[in-house]
Amino acid sequence: xVLREGLGGPSxxxxxxxxxxxxxxxxxxxxxxxxxxxRWRGPWKGPEGVRGHVFDRAGQPVLAxxxxxxxxxxxxxxxxxxxxxRRADHGQQHDVDRAQLGPSVACRDPCARARLGTENGxxxxxxxxxAHGAGVRAxxxxxxxxxxxxxxxxxxxxxxxxxxxxx
Amino acid sequence: MDKYxxxxxxxxxxxxxxxxxxxxxxxxxxxxxxxxxxxxxxxPRETQGREGFxxxx
Numbered sequence: 001x002v003l004r005e006g007l008g009g010p011s012x013x014x015x016x017x018x019x020x021x022x023x024x025x026x027x028x029x030x031x032x033x034x035x036x037x038x039r040w041r042g043p044w045k046g047p048e049g050v051r052g053h054v055f056d057r058a059g060q061p062v063l064a065x066x067x068x069x070x071x072x073x074x075x076x077x078x079x080x081x082x083x084x085x086r087r088a089d090h091g092q093q094h095d096v097d098r099a100q101l102g103p104s105v106a107c108r109d110p111c112a113r114a115r116l117g118t119e120n121g122x123x124x125x126x127x128x129x130x131a132h133g134a135g136v137r138a139x140x141x142x143x144x145x146x147x148x149x150x151x152x153x154x155x156x157x158x159x160x161x162x163x164x165x166x167x
Numbered sequence: 168m169d170k171y172x173x174x175x176x177x178x179x180x181x182x183x184x185x186x187x188x189x190x191x192x193x194x195x196x197x198x199x200x201x202x203x204x205x206x207x208x209x210x211p212r213e214t215q216g217r218e219g220f221x222x223x224x
Contacts, residue, residue: 011187023197028204035205 180207 014025037058168174185191185199 011189012184023193024200025197028200032204 013022014028015021168176183200183203185196187193187196191199
């Protein structure tokens with residue numbers, strides 16, 4: 001891993017020439033932390049070009065999402081926890097910067113929705129966006145005995161939770 | 168690899184990187200690194216470079 005610009009060629013590296021972390025450093029750190037010990041369970045594909053992968057980490061699902069939008073927000077669901085009775089972060093908005101995999105959003109109801117708003121609403125073709133790096137948007141977790149996934153929607157919140165892959 | 172009967176072989180990813188000098192910006196550079204890590208290192212087994220990974224962002 002080239003850590004600093006210049007060592008691997010022009011403009012490569014996780015840190016700039018002054019030693020400051022670049023967005024790639026943040027992304028790397030978020031992924032290394034968020035997916036440490038995770039096991040891949042299946043792909044996930046949503047509307048508007050949003051796609052990602054579902055992972056299982058210590059029995060809890062973790063979802064890594066991509067979207068073609070330049071910037072956006074993701075809000076945690078406003079429903080009660082179906083299993084434990086705890087309320088999720090009601091309406092709390094989380095900035096979703098394309099340089100980060102986080103913050104993680106707890107979605108405790110498998111039927112809950114998480115809204116992913118976009119700045120310009122642009123929808124791209126998944127293949128193109130995949131090929132050109134549409135951007136990792138968020139790591140999201142769900143908690144539940146059956147580990148059903150309760151993520152994600154784009155713009156109008158029309159997308160709803162899907163089942164845990166393979167179940 | 169499928170065509171030549173090498174689909175069973177593992178791939179060692181020796182280097183990945185996207186230079187800012189090639190027209191990507193720092194955010195896109197982060198995106199590409201993140202997608203590569205998620206897909207290749209943590210993703211489906213058939214796409215994993217389990218033996219090693221060397222990246223340059």
